[in-house]
Amino acid sequence: MSPTLPEHAGHAIWKRDFLGASGLFAFALRPDLAEQRRTFIDALKLFALGGSWGGYESLVMPIDPPRTTTRYPYANAGIRLHVGLEDLDDLKADLEHAFTLTNSRT
Numbered sequence: 341m342s343p344t345l346p347e348h349a350g351h352a353i354w355k356r357d358f359l360g361a362s363g364l365f366a367f368a369l370r371p372d373l374a375e376q377r378r379t380f381i382d383a384l385k386l387f388a389l390g391g392s393w394g395g396y397e398s399l400v401m402p403i404d405p406p407r408t409t410t411r412y413p414y415a416n417a418g419i420r421l422h423v424g425l426e427d428l429d430d431l432k433a434d435l436e437h438a439f440t441l442t443n444s445r446t
Contacts, residue, residue, distance in 0.1 A: 363423035364392060366403060368414035369442065376442040377402055377417055383438035386431055392422035398431060399424070 341347070343354035344361045369377055381389065387400040403418040423431060 364421070365423075366418060366420040369417040369419065371414065371417065373442055374415065374417035377419060380419065380438045380442040383441045384434055385437075386426050386434040387421065391420075395422075395424070397424040398422060398426055 342361070342365075343350040345351060348354070369380065381387075381400050381402060384400055387398045389401065390399045391401055392399050399422040401420045403420045404415060405412060405418065
């Protein structure tokens with residue numbers, strides 16, 4: 341959960357110290373869904389595949405960050421999103437569709 345959300349325990353501190361939030365974040369699918377990462381990414385219609393350098397478009401990229409001190413527990417499950425300026429409701433619907441399709445293939 342993000343500290344930008346009012347229900348997050350650290351929301352008051354975030355609100356005190358920040359003026360806004362970035363549209364760049366990453367998450368990992370549950371380990372039992374790791375094999376569905378490609379299905380999730382392919383299901384997205386508004387997120388193009390690619391890395392962001394601060395542009396306005398929504399982008400998605402599979403990630404597997406290298407770990408040198410600890411084992412990364414989400415191998416082949418990482419997804420990085422850059423949320424652009426498309427309509428918020430359309431972006432949410434696109435993500436919900438991808439999550440639904442991914443979860444239904446297990």
